[in-house]
Amino acid sequence: MSAKGHCLCGEIQELTRDFNGSIIGVLHNIQEKYGYLPENILREVAKETGFSLIDVYSVATFYKAFKLEPKGKHVVCVCTGTACHVRGSDKAVEELSRMLGVDPGDTTSDGQYSLETVNCLGACALAPLVVVDDHYQAQVTPAKVRKMFQEYAANSSEANLPAGR
Amino acid sequence: MSFLQARLRSPEQFAAMQQKLRLRRESNERYVAICGDTGCAAWGSKNIRAVFQEKLDNLGVKEIAIRFTGCLGLCEYGPIVVVFPGEIFYQRVKEDDVEEILRETFLKGKVIQRLLYEDPLSDKKYVRASEIPFYRGQKRLLLGKHWKIDPVRIEDYLAIGGYSAAVEAFSGLDREQIIEEVKKSRLRGRGGAGFPAGLKWQECYETPADKKYIICNADEGDPGAFMDRSILEGNPHSILEGLLVGGYAVGAEEGLIYVRAEYPTAVEKLKLAISQAEELGLLGDNILDTGFHFKVSLSIGAGAFVCGETSALVASVEGRVGEPRQKPPHLAENGLWGKPTVINNAETLANVPLIFRLGSEGYGRIGTENSRGTKIFSLVGKVNNTGLVEVPLGMTLREIIFDIGGGIKEGKKFKAVQTGGPSGGCLPESLLDLPTDYEDLNASGSMMGSGGMIVMDEDTCMVDVARYFLRFLKDESCGKCFSCREGIGRMLELIDDICEGTGSPGHLEFLQEVARAVKDSTMCGLGQTSVNPVLSTIRYFEDEYRAHIEESRCPAGVCKDLIRFEIDKELCNGCGACLKSCPAEAIEGERKKPHGILDWKCTRCGICLETCAQGAVLKK
C-alpha cells in the first residue's frame, strides 16, 4: 500500500490503535507497515495523538530502530558487537562497503541493498556474523563475505539456508 | 491437555493440576530436545526439527516428544540435539542425521559415535551431556531447565514445579516475609550494579502509594552478551513468576517487561507466555481467587543502549526520549508515571523462584560471602567452547575460561578477558585467578556488569579494543551531559591518534586526565563507567600503548596504519590466487613468478593472506 494516498484516516486510526500515551509503540507500528517512517504519516500521527511534530521527530531520531528513509530491497546486516569485533567484523563491514559502494547505514542508489551494522545479534558463538535478509552467514572473513555475497546476489530467492561453517 | 483449559480457582486446584502434570511427565520421558535458540537456529536447527517431526509422523510414532528448547549452552557446536532418557548429547547435527538418530538411538538404544562431542584438549568423546567438561564444571540452576521445557508450553514449566513459588507467596506468605526471604538469600542485582534485590523491594514496599509498578529490565544492551535473551526465549514463564512474586511483595498490580526490539523471538515467546498464564488464571484479576490482581504487559525498546539505565528506561516506557535524570528522587519514590517503581534485571527475577525452591539458606550457600547464587556468563570471543555458562559466583576466571571454556582457540595465547560490557574493563593473564565476585571485579578496574565475558588472544590489540568501546559509547551517549558527550569524543580522538601512529607520549597522560574528568562529572552510569575500558587497558597493557606511540608498531597486527603486507619471494609460487582475489588490485606479478604488493594501493583487508595457500603473504 502506498504511503501517498489521499485520505489516510483509516490507516492512521489503525496505526494508533494501541496508543496509550506513548508514541514509541505507534512509531513501531508505522515502521512495521512501511519499513520506515514516512514524513506524511508522521505529520498525521502527530495530529491524531496530540503530540507536536517536533516531539515525534525527536523520538524518531533518538532511537536507532527507527528509519526516516526507506530501506533497500535486501538488507545486509553485519554484527559489530564485541564478540564479532574481536573476531574481525570490521573487515567484513569494509569489504561489503566496498562491494556495494555505500557506507554502513546507507542504501545503494538502485534501492537494492541497505548495509547496516548492529551491536549484537545475540548469536556470538557464530562471530563474526553477517545476516543477509534472513540468511545467517557465520564466522565470516572478507574473502568469505565476497563469495557469499556474489552467490546470494545471483540467487537471492533462496532463503533459510543454514549458516555454512 | 484438557485440564489446562479451565481457569484455576484456588491454590488447591493449582496444586492438583501441577501434580497431575508432574506424574504425566514422569511417565512420558522419551523426548528429544532440539536447541531452538538464535545460535542453533542460525546453524539450521529449525530444519532439523521439521525433519524430526516429519519422520515421526511417517513412522506413526506418538510417544516420542519433540521439545524445541531455549539455549542449551554450547553454541559453538550447534545445532545441538539431546536424546532423553539418557541425556545423549549430539552436536553439529545435520538433517541427514535425523533418521539415524531415530532408528539407532531411540529405537535400538545405540549411541552414534560420529555425533558425539569431542573435547578439543583431550580428544576424548563424551556421551552424556553432564559428563562433558563444559557442563561438568557448571552449576546450571537456571539454564539447566532449558533441557526440560519447550518455552511455548506452559505445562512443561508447570510440570517441573513452575509457578509454585508465586502461588506459595500470595496464598501463604506476608509481604514482609517474602522480602525477608529475598534479603536473607542475599540475592544481588544481575543487571550491573549488584544492588541487593531484597532491599530494593523493601524500599518500594515501604513507600505508600495508590499504585506501584514492577519492571523487568530485559534491555540487554551490552554487545557480546545474550544471557537475558536466552532466559526470555528459553524459559519466559520463570520471568513472569519472578515478576508475580516481586509484584506481590512490593504491592504492585502491574508488571512490565521492557525488552529490546532486536529480540523479536523473545517478544513473541513472552506474548505467548503471558496469554497462557492469563488463560490459566495465573495472571489477571483475582488470581486463584486469592484477591491478588496482577497483569503484565510488554514495552518494546527501540535501540538505545542508555535505556538500560533505570531512569532512562522509565522515560522510554513513557514514550519519551530515553535520557536519564538526576537521582534522587529514586524510582522507589518517583518512578513510572510518577509512582513508586522497582526495576529488576531479567536474570535477577529468574532467580527469585529458585530462592523459594531452595530456601534462602540453601540458595545462600551457593557462591561467596558477598556474592551469592549463580551467574550466567556469555563466554565468547577467542575461546574454544563459546556459549552460555552458569557458575557459582566466585569461580575464578581461569576455571571459567580454561576448564569450562576449553582454553583459547587454535592454541593461541590468552591475552585478556573483558567483563562488564562497555562499562567494564579488560583483565590480564596475571589476574586469571581472580574470583568472579562483585567486589573483586570492581577493585581490579572492571565490573561484573550483566555477564558478558569476551576472551581475547594475542591477535587482539588492546588499544583497538578501548577504541571500539569508546566508539560504541560515543554513539550511545544520549548527549545530556556535556562531559559525557564531549569527553568520550575527546578520548576517542586521542585513541584514534594512537592507533594511527600519530600519538605522542603526552597523549597517554592527557587521555587519563580526560578520563578522570569524565568519570567525576557525568550524571549517569554510562558516562561514569565509560572510562573503564580505557583506564583498565592503560593499567594492564601500557606496553602496548607505548609500542603504538613510541615505535609506531601494533604488536597484535590489528591497527591498519601500523601494519603492511608483503609477499615472501621465496615462498610465492606465482599461482595468482591473491592477485585474482585482491579487491584493490594492489597485487601484480606474472604467472609462475613471485608476486608483489603495491603498498600505496593496499587497503590492508587481508584477503591475500587468507587466500594464499603457500603462506607466502606476511603481515608486518
Ligand SMILES: Cc1cc2nc3c(=O)[nH]c(=O)nc-3n(C[C@H](O)[C@H](O)[C@H](O)COP(=O)(O)O)c2cc1C
Ligand atoms: C548505561 C546503562 C545501561 C544499562 N543497561 C542495562 C541493561 O541492558 N539491562 C539491565 O538489566 N540493566 C542495565 N543497566 C543497569 C540498570 O540501571 C539497573 O541497575 C538494573 O536494571 C537493576 O536491576 P538489578 O538490580 O536486578 O540488576 C544499565 C545501566 C546503565 C548505566
Ligand code: FES
Ligand atoms: S557480538 Fe555479534 S552476535 Fe553478539
